[in-house]
Amino acid sequence: MNCKKAETFLLRSFDGILKNKEKKELEKHLISCLLCQRRRKEYQSILETLRQKDFPEPKPYFWERLQPRLKERKKYEQWSLWKQWSLRAVPLSLLLVVLLAAATFFLPAQKEELSQSEILLLRNLDPFQETRTLFEEEGIENKNMMLIFTAMEENNGLRRYFP
Incomplete structure (x- = not known):
């Protein structure tokens, strides 16, 4: 056991x-x-001196006046706890807002690769120009072969359809 x-x-x-x-x-x-023994003797002497003194009786209506004050203090303490909490929360929330704003402005944006049709649209070119040549082809065998080779030119390498 420790002394506390x-x-x-x-x-x-x-x-x-x-x-x-x-x-x-x-x-x-x-x-x-020995230190705790000394403290015990000190506490006993304090208690004995307090018991020897005659304390005056409280004035009339003391308790009736004290109880409303205690109720007011309880209401005030509840508000003070809320106030202390909010005083700590406001700077913390402001710090979070500043960090979020700094992250959005100073961190580089991720670059997304554009598809071929998106690149053509940005350059004001017709994205369906290559498909028109496929559909204008005369022979059905030529159309099929062009479609097969066009599908093989995609970069996904998995050779299955992704919507």
Whole structure:
């Protein structure tokens, strides 16, 4: 047991809320620790002096005036917790917005490769010019052969249809 835990056990023992197991642990620690023994004597002397003094009785209606103040303080504490949380959240959210904006402006955009038809459209050329020559061909064998070789020129290499 460390001295901090022993001190909490000491305070609980003065209040009379210490369990039997905790009492035994405290007594074992007090036997070996001189500092905690000294603290125990100090706490006992403080409690004895407080018990000897006569404290005045509270003024009339003290409790009736104190209870509304305590209720107001509870309401205020709830708002203060929300305020503390929001004061920390606002700078954090602003930092996230700034980082997101910096990432969108300063990171390079990924370049996508354009298909052949998209390139032709950007150059104001007719993308169907090659297909017209296929359809204008006279012989059916020539059409089939041109379609086969045109399909083989694609760059995908998998030779299956992708929509």
